[in-house]
Amino acid sequence: MEGQSRTKVVLLACGSFNPVTNMHLRMFELARDHLEDTGQYRVVKGIISPVGDGYKKKGLIEACHRLEMARLATENSDWIIVDSWESLQPEWVETNKVVRHHYDELAAEQNDDDVDTVKYSKKRRINKQVYCFEGSSHQKRRGCPQLMLLCGADVLESFGQPNLWKQEDINEIVSFYGLVCVTRSGSDPHKFIQQSDTLWKYRRNIHIVHEWVTNEISATHVRRALRRSQSVRYLLPDTVVHHQAEEVMGWGCELKTNQTHFKN
Amino acid sequence: MATRRVPLVLLACGSFNPITNQHMRLFELARDHMNGTGQYQVVGGIVSPVSDSYGKQGLVLAKHRIAMAKLALQSSSWITVDEWESQQPDWTETVVTLRHYYGRILKEHERSTGMHNNSSGRAALLASPSPQLKLLCGADFLSTFKVPDLWRDDHVEELVRRFGLVCISRGRLQPEQAVHESDTLSHHRHNIFLVREWVRNEISATEVRRALRRGLSVKYLIPDSVIEYIHQHNLYTEDSERRNEGNVLRPLTKQAQEPV
Numbered sequence: 460m461e462g463q464s465r466t467k468v469v470l471l472a473c474g475s476f477n478p479v480t481n482m483h484l485r486m487f488e489l490a491r492d493h494l495e496d497t498g499q500y501r502v503v504k505g506i507i508s509p510v511g512d513g514y515k516k517k518g519l520i521e522a523c524h525r526l527e528m529a530r531l532a533t534e535n536s537d538w539i540i541v542d543s544w545e546s547l548q549p550e551w552v553e554t555n556k557v558v559r560h561h562y563d564e565l566a567a568e569q570n571d572d573d574v575d576t577v578k579y580s581k582k583r584r585i586n587k588q589v590y591c592f593e594g595s596s597h598q599k600r601r602g603c604p605q606l607m608l609l610c611g612a613d614v615l616e617s618f619g620q621p622n623l624w625k626q627e628d629i630n631e632i633v634s635f636y637g638l639v640c641v642t643r644s645g646s647d648p649h650k651f652i653q654q655s656d657t658l659w660k661y662r663r664n665i666h667i668v669h670e671w672v673t674n675e676i677s678a679t680h681v682r683r684a685l686r687r688s689q690s691v692r693y694l695l696p697d698t699v700v701h702h703q704a705e706e707v708m709g710w711g712c713e714l715k716t717n718q719t720h721f722k723n
Numbered sequence: 724m725a726t727r728r729v730p731l732v733l734l735a736c737g738s739f740n741p742i743t744n745q746h747m748r749l750f751e752l753a754r755d756h757m758n759g760t761g762q763y764q765v766v767g768g769i770v771s772p773v774s775d776s777y778g779k780q781g782l783v784l785a786k787h788r789i790a791m792a793k794l795a796l797q798s799s800s801w802i803t804v805d806e807w808e809s810q811q812p813d814w815t816e817t818v819v820t821l822r823h824y825y826g827r828i829l830k831e832h833e834r835s836t837g838m839h840n841n842s843s844g845r846a847a848l849l850a851s852p853s854p855q856l857k858l859l860c861g862a863d864f865l866s867t868f869k870v871p872d873l874w875r876d877d878h879v880e881e882l883v884r885r886f887g888l889v890c891i892s893r894g895r896l897q898p899e900q901a902v903h904e905s906d907t908l909s910h911h912r913h914n915i916f917l918v919r920e921w922v923r924n925e926i927s928a929t930e931v932r933r934a935l936r937r938g939l940s941v942k943y944l945i946p947d948s949v950i951e952y953i954h955q956h957n958l959y960t961e962d963s964e965r966r967n968e969g970n971v972l973r974p975l976t977k978q979a980q981e982p983v
Contacts, residue, residue, distance in 0.1 A: 690751035
């Protein structure tokens with residue numbers, strides 16, 4: 460594998476983003492630094508995919524607002540974008556289906572870019588083994604970026620919760636795609652991987668990123684602060700604070716009482 | 724008798740090397756808390772970067788630290804950056820800085836109440852409570868009182884009696900403990916406001932500088948405008964971190980000298 464140029468990577472983060480916070484955005488930055496630091500990867504895009512309203516989580520405000528806030532938050536980013544596909548689906552979509560959808564999209568984009576398909580497909584057949592990473596059966600079209608799911612350690616640990624994930628979905632994510640897991644304080648993802656045969660088998664496809672700044676800006680806390688008319692400045696990008704968070708979160712939050720407009 | 728809220732200004736002294744989102748959060752948290760007591764109305768915030776003569780390791784030039792703070796606070800409607808402390812020839816004791824700003828605030832207050840009141844000063848006082856200035860800090864600041872020779876006893880006394888502290892707890896530090904363990908602080912505990920920060924947000928400037936040295940991202944930890952400034956001027960390198968290496972902090976040498 461020596462001499463191979465870096466693998467292009469796209470990071471996909473699924474979640475409520477209710478609302479998006481600086482912590483979410485930090486996750487992308489940390490993941491990119493980590494992957495590029497290995498010398499093997501070049502992160503070319505980050506995708507925020509807010510969950511659809513069909514998820515029906517308590518306190519989840521409408522997707523249109525969550526999308527808009529995420530867009531405002533990524534206005535000043537040159538590599539992170541927001542994708543609305545998942546949020547537009549009528550029913551909740553399993554994570555691996557979302558990943559699959561984005562993978563297909565990336566592959567389709569790549570097809571449009573491919574010029575010399577005949578020549579390269581021949582080369583691909585001969586060199587198929589070269590594209591396989593150790594322990595991974597990742598099938599890669601020439602030049603197609605590798606799509607990895609970006610998440611916090613809590614998602615990794617949710618793999619262990621009974622009935623939450625289908626085993627074959629977990630397998631697909633860690634074997635075919637890849638996982639980048641940013642640790643929050645108080646969790647030990649390495650131990651968790653150790654204790655799972657599946658995760659252990661594909662450990663090289665699971666990248667654990669240690670957060671050197673403890674940064675626990677939870678969206679739950681942000682919503683709570685907004686309900687109590689407390690400041691959330693500097694927890695979210697200014698663009699979000701100014702335009703959306705107060706009005707939107709104030710109206711659509713957990714307590715459906717008659718509330719006056721929140722002043723910050 | 725209707726109680727009018729006391730106008731309150733919050734002053735944060737520090738290296739601001741560089742200013743971070745966490746610094747600015749301190750102001751926001753403090754304002755919410757003090758307004759929430761019902762007794763105060765926070766009317767302003769001042770960031771006062773320390774002068775270069777502080778002598779702390781890794782401290783970059785005041786002009787840069789001021790410029791970055793100004794960029795960071797451009798969009799704030801109530802927090803400003805003041806260069807007075809950084810322009811003094813020598814490091815200035817915190818209490819001296821407080822006295823300076825308080826003097827300014829009082830003058831300003833007298834000027835504005837004077838405009839509305841032709842009567843005597845006493846009437847003016849009744850109409851509008853005199854403003855107060857309190858020092859805004861993190862919980863780690865309280866434990867500096869224990870460092871030998873760093874603080875003069877009479878200064879600590881003046882700080883908590885005459886001005887007051889608004890102290891934001893950080894991480895696992897227990898500021899109540901520090902207050903409890905000091906007779907002076909304990910005696911003036913009514914003038915020490917402890918604000919609990921529920922979001923653990925440990926963006927330290929030290930970590931930010933470390934990340935910058937290593938070419939790692941600090942986006943979303945400090946404002947974009949500050950990041951740009953840092954890159955433009957190539958601040959925070961291995962060289963800059965070695966500045967003042969081996970020096971003794973100025974406060975430790977100055978305290979032995981003339982009283983203020």
